[in-house]
Amino acid sequence: MQEIQSLMGGFAVAMTWFNLALMLAGVTLGVLIGVLPGLGGANGVAILLPLTFTMSQQPGGATSAIILLSCIYWGALFGGAITSILFNIPGEPWSVATTFDGYPLAQKGQAGAALTSAFTSSFIGALVAVILITFISPIIARFALRFGPPEFFSVYLLTFSAFVGMSKGTPFKTIAAMMAGFALAAVGIDTVTGQLRLTFGFTELLKGFDFLIAVIGLFGIGEILLTIEEGLEFRGTKAKLNLRVVLDTWKELPKYWKTSIRSSAVGCMMGIVPGGATPASFMAYGLAKKMSRDGEEFGTGKIEGVVAPETAAHAAGTSALLPMLTLGVPGSPTAAVLLGGLLIWGLQPGPLLFVEKPDFVWGLIASMYLGNIVGLIVVLTCVPLFASILRIPFAIIAPVILVICAIGAYTVHNSIFDVWLMIVFGILGYVFKKLDYPMAPLVLALVLGDRAEDAFRQSMLGPEGSLTVFFANPLVGTITGAALFLLFWPLISRALAIVRGRNGRGG
Amino acid sequence: MNRRTTAKTLLAAVVATAFSALTPAFAWEPTKTVEFIVPAGTGGGADQMARLTQSIIAKHNLMKQNMVVVNKGGGAGAEGFLDVKGAKGDPHKIIITLSNLFTTPMATGVPFNWKDLTPVRMLALDQFVLWVNKDNPATTAKDYVEAVKKAGPGKMKMGGTGSKQEDQIITVALEKQSGAKFTYIPYKGGGEVATQLVGKHVDSSVNNPIEAVAQWRAGNLKPLCVFDNERMPYKGKVAGQYSWNDIPTCKEAGVDTDYVMLRGIFMAGGVTPDQVKYYVDLFEKVRQTPEWKEFMERGAFNQTALTGKEYADWVAKAEKLHEGLMKEAGFMAKK
Numbered sequence: 001m002q003e004i005q006s007l008m009g010g011f012a013v014a015m016t017w018f019n020l021a022l023m024l025a026g027v028t029l030g031v032l033i034g035v036l037p038g039l040g041g042a043n044g045v046a047i048l049l050p051l052t053f054t055m056s057q058q059p060g061g062a063t064s065a066i067i068l069l070s071c072i073y074w075g076a077l078f079g080g081a082i083t084s085i086l087f088n089i090p091g092e093p094w095s096v097a098t099t100f101d102g103y104p105l106a107q108k109g110q111a112g113a114a115l116t117s118a119f120t121s122s123f124i125g126a127l128v129a130v131i132l133i134t135f136i137s138p139i140i141a142r143f144a145l146r147f148g149p150p151e152f153f154s155v156y157l158l159t160f161s162a163f164v165g166m167s168k169g170t171p172f173k174t175i176a177a178m179m180a181g182f183a184l185a186a187v188g189i190d191t192v193t194g195q196l197r198l199t200f201g202f203t204e205l206l207k208g209f210d211f212l213i214a215v216i217g218l219f220g221i222g223e224i225l226l227t228i229e230e231g232l233e234f235r236g237t238k239a240k241l242n243l244r245v246v247l248d249t250w251k252e253l254p255k256y257w258k259t260s261i262r263s264s265a266v267g268c269m270m271g272i273v274p275g276g277a278t279p280a281s282f283m284a285y286g287l288a289k290k291m292s293r294d295g296e297e298f299g300t301g302k303i304e305g306v307v308a309p310e311t312a313a314h315a316a317g318t319s320a321l322l323p324m325l326t327l328g329v330p331g332s333p334t335a336a337v338l339l340g341g342l343l344i345w346g347l348q349p350g351p352l353l354f355v356e357k358p359d360f361v362w363g364l365i366a367s368m369y370l371g372n373i374v375g376l377i378v379v380l381t382c383v384p385l386f387a388s389i390l391r392i393p394f395a396i397i398a399p400v401i402l403v404i405c406a407i408g409a410y411t412v413h414n415s416i417f418d419v420w421l422m423i424v425f426g427i428l429g430y431v432f433k434k435l436d437y438p439m440a441p442l443v444l445a446l447v448l449g450d451r452a453e454d455a456f457r458q459s460m461l462g463p464e465g466s467l468t469v470f471f472a473n474p475l476v477g478t479i480t481g482a483a484l485f486l487l488f489w490p491l492i493s494r495a496l497a498i499v500r501g502r503n504g505r506g507g
Numbered sequence: 508m509n510r511r512t513t514a515k516t517l518l519a520a521v522v523a524t525a526f527s528a529l530t531p532a533f534a535w536e537p538t539k540t541v542e543f544i545v546p547a548g549t550g551g552g553a554d555q556m557a558r559l560t561q562s563i564i565a566k567h568n569l570m571k572q573n574m575v576v577v578n579k580g581g582g583a584g585a586e587g588f589l590d591v592k593g594a595k596g597d598p599h600k601i602i603i604t605l606s607n608l609f610t611t612p613m614a615t616g617v618p619f620n621w622k623d624l625t626p627v628r629m630l631a632l633d634q635f636v637l638w639v640n641k642d643n644p645a646t647t648a649k650d651y652v653e654a655v656k657k658a659g660p661g662k663m664k665m666g667g668t669g670s671k672q673e674d675q676i677i678t679v680a681l682e683k684q685s686g687a688k689f690t691y692i693p694y695k696g697g698g699e700v701a702t703q704l705v706g707k708h709v710d711s712s713v714n715n716p717i718e719a720v721a722q723w724r725a726g727n728l729k730p731l732c733v734f735d736n737e738r739m740p741y742k743g744k745v746a747g748q749y750s751w752n753d754i755p756t757c758k759e760a761g762v763d764t765d766y767v768m769l770r771g772i773f774m775a776g777g778v779t780p781d782q783v784k785y786y787v788d789l790f791e792k793v794r795q796t797p798e799w800k801e802f803m804e805r806g807a808f809n810q811t812a813l814t815g816k817e818y819a820d821w822v823a824k825a826e827k828l829h830e831g832l833m834k835e836a837g838f839m840a841k842k
Contacts, residue, residue: 046558050561053565054562145706147706149692189583191669191695193671195614195615196582196615196617203586206582329702330550333548336549339698344555344558348724351725351727352721462664462690
C-alpha cells in the first residue's frame, strides 16, 4: 500500500490554508466559467495560466499553481450542468446530454432535484476516477498506449451505436439530422489531406462549425423562441427553495447505483483513452436509456437521465488528466492547456514525472479529492440560489439569456460572425422542434463526426488498409463487436422475441 | 550591498541614461492592450511560446499595456494570418508563426503571403529529430532508412502532425534523399504522435525535441538524428547519460536532410519603423530573461535570432525552400 502512503504525503502538501483558499477560489471561478456558455474550461485555464507563472517560481509553487488551475477545471465541470438544467443551454459541451432530462425536470418544478443529482453524480464520477488514478495509474497508462486509429474509430462507433435509436421520431428523421451533423462537421480543414472543404471561399468558414456555437443556438436560442410562442413564462416557478431538496434527492439517488457504476466505467475509459468527456456523456446517456427499466421515459425528466451523463462526464474529465501526467498526451482540450502549463513551470509530464516529482504528482492527486469535495459543497449550497433564478419573470430573464448566449458564442473564437451563426442555429433549432426532428443526433455527429472520420481514414492509410483492421486484435475486435451488437440490437431483440414466441407456442 | 553590485547598478544607470538620451522622446509605445495571435490551437508549441512570453512580460513589467494571447487556428492557421493581414496599420497586433506561414497558403490556396505582413524578428528555430521506438533494431538513421527500403514502399508508417505541413515535408525530403518510401499518417498534435510511436502504431516520427523528450527520458523512444546542419549545443544530460548534443545530425548519420522551423514574430502590414522597433526591443528583453533561456534549453531550440533585413531575407529564402519541397511533393493547391 505504498500508494496510500504517497497519497497521505500528497495531502500534507495540498492541505495548507493557502492551497485550500486557492481551491475555493479556483472552484468558484470555474463554476462561473462553466455557467457562461462558450467560455470553456480550456479558455478559462489558458487565460489564468500566465498568472500562475510567478507563483510557480516559489518552492512548492508548481503544486499550488496546478491546484488553482485544476480546480478551475473541476468548477467548470460542475458548472456546465447549471444552465443546461435551468435554461436548456449547455454551459459546456459535455453537459449537452444533461439537458435531455435535466431541463424537463426543471420545467416540472424539480430544478433543485435535477441540480442536486447532477452535482452529486459529478462528484461520484470524479471520485471513481481519482481512486483509479491513485491506485492503478501504471496499468491504465499501458492500456492507453494500445489505442491506435482503429481502436479510436471503434470507440467512436460504439458511441454512435449507443446513441442511435434513442430518439422517438421516425428513423429517417434521425438519419437526416445525423447526416446534417456530419456535413457540418466536415467544413474546414481536413486533417488527412490538409485541404479545405466546403468553405466556398468564405474566410469565416475556415475554422469550421464549432460545436459549442451550434449547441448554444440549437438548444438555447431555439428554446427561447419556443417559449415566446407558447406564452411568455418558464414553467419552473414552483421550484423548492431550501436545502431540504438536497437531502430528499440524496435519498433517491442510491436507487441508480447500476447507472452510476456503468457511467463511471464509460467515463474513465473515455477519459484515459483519451476520447473525451463529451462523447463519454453521450455514450453513458445512450447506454442508460437502453439498459434502464424506465428507458422509454428518458427525455421526459428522469433523474437517472441526469445521473448517467454527469457521472460519465466528470469521470472522463478527471481521468483525462492521467494520460497527461503519465504520457504527456492531453485527454481533453483543458488538459492540453494544463500540459502547456507544466512545461512552462519547468515540469516534464511523462512516464518519469511520478518518480521525479512525487510531491507535485501526489499533491495534485490529493487536491483532486479535496478540490472535488470543496466543489461539491460550493455548488450544493448554491442549489436554492440557482433554482430561484427560475422565479424571475421570463420577460426579464430572456433578454439576459440572449445576451449571455451571444457573449458565449463570441468568446469561442472572438468572432462576431459566430454570433450570427448562433442565431441561424437558433432558428434551425426552432424549426427542428416544430417539425419534430431530433437535435441530439445532429449534435453528436457534429462533435464526433470529424474525429471519427480522421480515425477511420488514418486506419485506412496503413499498408494493411482494409476493414479487417477493425477486428485485427482482441481489443479493437471486442469494441467493434460491442458497437455492432448495440447498433443492431433493435433487430436482434426482435429476432429473439420471435424465436422465443415460437418456442412458447411449441411448448 | 557590496561594492561590486553598486558599481554594476551605477553602470546600468549610466547606460540607461545614455540610452534614454539617444532614444527620441516620442518613441512609440502601445497605447492599448496588445493582441498576440497564435495561428494554432491551445496547448501546442506556438501556443506555449506565446503564453510563456506573455507571462515573462507581465512578470518583469516589460510593457506598460497588457498583452493577451488569442488562438486563431482555423484552416491550419489561415484564420490568424488573414486576421493580421486584414488589420493593416494596426500596431497592437502581433502574430507568432510556424511553418504554416508558408505551407498553408501553398497547400490550401488561401490568399495570404508573408509579404502581407511586417517581419519583426526571429525568436528561435525549432528542431526536428527522427525518432523510433526503443524496440526498433535500428541504431542509426542509416540502418533505419535501409530497413524501410527493404520492407518495400509504403510498408513503414511515419506519424506526424498535420497534413502537407512541416512533418510531412520532412518526410518527403527524407524520402527524396534516401529513396525510402513511407506511408505518412497525419495526427492532430505532436504529443499524440509521440504516444502513437510508443504504442507502435507508427514506426517513426519527426517530433520536435520538446514533444518527445519525456518518452526519450523514460526509455520508450530513441532519437536517431537531428534534421539540422549542426548538432544541438545543449550538453546537459537529458536521458540517462545522453544529452541533446549526443544526437548526430542526419548528415553525419548518412541521410543528409535538414529542416528547421521558424518561430518568429510578425506584425500587420503598413506599420511604422518605430512600432516595429518597439517590438524588436521588447522581444530582445524577453530573450534575455532566465525563464526564456531555460525554456530554450528544455525544448533544445536553435537560438538563432535574426532581425531587420537579415530576418526578411531568411524568411524569403525559407519560402523558396518550402515552395520547392511542396511542388516536388505535389502538395500545391490547384489553381
